Amino acid sequence: MFKPQYTITPKLLSNIKRIDVLVAELNKKRLSKLVVAELERRALSLSAHASTSIEGNPLPLTEVKKILKNKPEHLRDSEKEVINYNKALEKLNDLINKNKVKFGLDIILKTQKQVTKELIESFRNGKLRTEPVFVNNPKERKVTYLPPDAKDVKKLMVELIDYIKSNRYKIDPLILAGIFHKQFVIVHAFIDGNGRTARLITKLLLADLGINTFNLFSFENYYNRNVGKYFEQVGVLSNYYDIKDKIDFTGWLEYFTDGIIDELIRVQGELKNKELSPATQLKPHHEKLLNYIRKNGFIADKDYSKLTDRAKPTRNLDFRKLIKMGLIKKQGKGMLTYYELV
Numbered sequence: 004m005f006k007p008q009y010t011i012t013p014k015l016l017s018n019i020k021r022i023d024v025l026v027a028e029l030n031k032k033r034l035s036k037l038v039v040a041e042l043e044r045r046a047l048s049l050s051a052h053a054s055t056s057i058e059g060n061p062l063p064l065t066e067v068k069k070i071l072k073n074k075p076e077h078l079r080d081s082e083k084e085v086i087n088y089n090k091a092l093e094k095l096n097d098l099i100n101k102n103k104v105k106f107g108l109d110i111i112l113k114t115q116k117q118v119t120k121e122l123i124e125s126f127r128n129g130k131l132r133t134e135p136v137f138v139n140n141p142k143e144r145k146v147t148y149l150p151p152d153a154k155d156v157k158k159l160m161v162e163l164i165d166y167i168k169s170n171r172y173k174i175d176p177l178i179l180a181g182i183f184h185k186q187f188v189i190v191h192a193f194i195d196g197n198g199r200t201a202r203l204i205t206k207l208l209l210a211d212l213g214i215n216t217f218n219l220f221s222f223e224n225y226y227n228r229n230v231g232k233y234f235e236q237v238g239v240l241s242n243y244y245d246i247k248d249k250i251d252f253t254g255w256l257e258y259f260t261d262g263i264i265d266e267l268i269r270v271q272g273e274l275k276n277k278e279l280s281p282a283t284q285l286k287p288h289h290e291k292l293l294n295y296i297r298k299n300g301f302i303a304d305k306d307y308s309k310l311t312d313r314a315k316p317t318r319n320l321d322f323r324k325l326i327k328m329g330l331i332k333k334q335g336k337g338m339l340t341y342y343e344l345v
């Protein structure tokens with residue numbers, strides 16, 4: 004039975020409280036669809052770049068953005084990694100939006116299959132490993148960690164998944180997600196794609212447990228800024244069977260929540276900048292229009308004309324701006340035209 008060791012330190016408790024506040028502040032913001040779509044695109048490309056870069060992919064962020072935008076036909080392996088990761092992100096995000104998340108071994112296998120598509124042999128794609136592996140320190144060219152034997156992998160994965168499921172209403176979701184991330188890396192369930200799959204499923208798990216910052220969020224970016232520290236915190240040394248009962252998750256959980264705070268602050272800063280841009284900033288007359296709809300259910304141009312001294316052409320521009328921002332929608336035609344909240 005999997006029973007992780009960790010301590011709720013003052014730092015970890017403080018981090019959890021701060022994340023709750025930051026998430027609540029972000030959830031209060033009413034953003035236009037235009038702004039959200041732009042930030043989502045940026046977060047997706049940032050995540051695809053950072054998570055593959057952690058594993059040694061040499062492509063810079065500018066190149067990653069071009070690849071995701073143009074989707075070239077003939078791809079090098081480094082480009083396939085980026086495309087695969089992005090597709091996995093989109094698939095998981097779609098499951099979250101449709102409320103169809105079923106956390107378990109099946110979604111883990113499907114995610115690994117997507118991130119390693121056409122990069123490893125098909126018989127290893129989407130399958131738990133059936134052979135031994137080792138973790139190497141590329142700088143020292145030494146084996147630093149021997150993961151569990153292949154015969155134990157499925158049992159360990161089932162135990163991890165059962166632990167998460169049985170404690171989802173007992174343990175803070177941030178702690179559960181952090182424990183999953185590190186233990187997944189420790190088990191090293193696949194021949195390839197372990198890190199990318201761990202980061203993707205951790206994001207999915209956070210969303211499934213109620214912390215859904217998936218669209219705008221890229222904690223992979225935090226790890227990528229200091230890859231050495233990430234590997235030091237998430238990994239372990241020696242032989243799994245020698246250390247399995249001595250692993251303490253506390254330091255990792257503090258680092259893990261540090262990364263989420265860092266990323267939430269980045270997202271908050273981006274949103275603040277967007278709120279202040281001319282294309283998305285709401286003026287007092289826009290607020291009057293929106294408040295009228297909230298109170299009365301809809302607004303027509305004749306109603307808006309009584310709220311403001313703006314000329315008809317300018318009022319039309321106001322309606323179009325709010326439609327483009329995804330805040331209102333147009334109903335009816337001609338003299339019967341009116342507007343409702345989206």
